[in-house]
Amino acid sequence: PNAPWDAIEARAKYLESTFRQTFEQHASKDSPGAQEKSKSRDPSQTPSRVNFCEELCDIAASQLPDLWRLGQLYFTGELRGPHDPKPGDFKRMVLTAIEKFCVYLRLAILIAADQRALRQTSGLSWPIGSASATHQFLPWIPQCLRYTRIAYASLISLDLPSEALDIIQKLIDEVRLFCFSIIFKRATDRCKKLGTHETWELGVEEYPGATLLPAALEALLIETLDEVQTVCMQPEAREGNLLEPQSDGQREVTQRLQEFLSAFSGVIEELAFHSHDEETPTHNVSQLLGFPNAQQPDSVAGSGGGVGLGSGTAAVTWEQRMLCCLANYAYCNKSFFQHLGEIFVRYGYPLPTLAIETARYTVNQLFTNLLEEYVEHKGDPLVGTIEPSMYLGRFQWDHEMEIGQLRPYAHECCDNLVGVYSEIYSISPALLRPILESIVQTISEELARLMSCVQRFSFTGAIQAHVDIRLLRDALEGYVNETAKNYFMEALEAINPPLNGEQKRKADEILERVKRNMRLQLLCFGVKEP
Known part of the structure; x- marks a missing residue:
């Protein structure tokens, strides 16, 4: 033995x-x-x-x-x-x-x-x-x-022998990755609650209209990366690098960041649509049928470090919140998500390109959906007033009429657009183009429809319609896309019989005078890239 x-x-x-x-x-x-x-x-x-x-x-x-x-x-x-x-x-x-x-x-x-x-x-x-x-x-x-x-x-x-140590090393690396994923999931759960901290304070210099919410997300990400660095990502003696190219580690980082950013996109969406259920949105549209609606958006007043919406206790309107959410989406897509990726690089991770691009695609989709909602909310009432205002007081296009100025419906259309313009401009000028372009397109489509419904224009009626349509088209030129251009053209071509030389001269002369009188309103739409 x-x-x-x-x-x-x-x-x-x-x-x-x-x-x-x-x-x-x-x-x-x-x-x-x-x-x-x-x-x-x-x-x-x-x-x-x-x-x-x-x-x-x-x-x-x-x-x-x-x-x-x-x-x-x-x-x-x-x-x-x-x-x-x-x-x-x-x-x-x-x-x-x-x-x-x-x-x-x-x-x-x-x-x-x-x-x-x-x-x-x-x-x-x-x-x-x-x-x-x-x-x-x-x-x-x-x-x-x-x-x-x-x-x-x-x-x-x-x-x-190294194969004995390798058995433990493999386990340790699995546990490290598991730790990473747990810490990140916890951060994602905290991210989902960020909406409750939204103060609607405008604090982003490079993207007016964006709020301090992205900064709160950045702080949460840095805190999370600090924690995983201390707990598990920093390899100790004889441990592997979890971030090798094409490794499980890299896939895990991509997936967790994707979930984190997706949760944030959901927070913005919730803020935009949830607030919609809580109140009846106001339509700041003046209608000739009643009194012009004097309810102007709250002024955007300074508060503390950033700029807050509303002054003192004034409530932030649903429209203002929607604009802030749109601005946050646009900011995330334009530069903020990329900036978060660079924070990963600072901590020694490879740039998580896939996660960032996926998140940018998501916010882009959400931006489009929210934009449609806002445009519908602001544009529908505005476009809806054109026809009733046009035919107010039993007006007919085939009657002779006094000419020399703009018809009230066209004036009103301009004033209402100035209202929308100032609401957007006061929060996020970068949103003017996408929003106004859509609204102007709907206006041009409505004008083309209304003009094509008119059987016949009187001599003066034809001049008047020509002045109204051209003024709106010229005033809104900066926001007229190809589709709108064609609709305006259609509206002008629907004037029947077509204008003769004398009518054209008269229309040009009136148009010049009207433009001089409406200099201020027209100036507002003339700002190229606010």
Whole structure:
């Protein structure tokens, strides 16, 4: 008999059975029966999984070195016996012990991993507790990583074969990535609540109209990257770089950032549409049928560091909030999301291009949807007033009429557009073009429809219609797209019979005079790129 070798084998078996007993003892505390008994468990108590990791790592850190040293002594001859086992047998024994150690830790820590595969290979499983118990465990995972790293450090110093250390390194890198994902998911949950902090304060120099909400997101991202840096991303002794190209780590970073940015886009959407349900939007449209609507948007007054909407306690109107949300979307798409990507680079990550481009595509879609909503909300009432105002007082285009100025409906149309213009301009001038272009297109379409419905124009009626349409077309020239241009053309061509030379001269002369009288309004639309 080879007593020294038997002692080594017994030592290895004892180590494995200690691992197993420790596992069963702690896992049983999470079994459904045990959980029933301890319904009143204090949530601040350390979860069983954490106590298990600590104890298992202690056992590995104290007993594996002893086993290794015994083996070294045996093979350097001090304990050799006659029927010698080979060093390979001992190496297998150590590898098996380390593999078991890692399997047990995987079962306890990696609750998001493929537990079925683990169960099939090990024949073991940690009882699936309640959702709340699992949730309580998540914040403790960095602590479990720390225990594992401490045990790993004590084994690195032993001069073990590298394949033995590789087994633990692989586990540690998986746990590090899991930590990263948990911390980021928690940040995403916090991101979803950012809407409650929206103060509608305009604080973005490079994009007027954007609020301080993106800055709150940036602060949350920096806090999160700081945390993952401290907890898991910084490799310690003999650990891998989680950010190799095409690695699981890179895929994880992309996916988590994508979820984070997508949650933020959802926050803006919620702010835009949720606030819509809470109040009846006001239509700042003057109608000749009643009194002009004197309700002007609140002035945008300064408050504190940034510019706040409304002054003092004045409520922020639904329209103003929509404009801020549109500006936030545009700002995210234009530069803010790219800026967040650069923060990742500062922390040593590769630029997460895929996540940024996906998020930009999303905000672009949401911008378009919200823009349509705003245009419909502002444009429909405005366009809806044209026909009733045009035919007010039983007006007919085929009657002779006094000419020399603009018809009231065209004046009104201009005034209403000036109202929309000033509301947008006071918050985010960059939104003027996309919004006004859409509204002007609807106006031109309505004019083309109304003119094509007129059977016949009188001599003076034809001149008047010509002046009205040309004035609107020329005034809004900066916001007339190809489609609108064609509609204005259609409206002019619908004047029937067409103008003769005398009518044309008369129309030109009136148009010049009207433009001189309306200099101020026209100046407003003439600002090229506000």
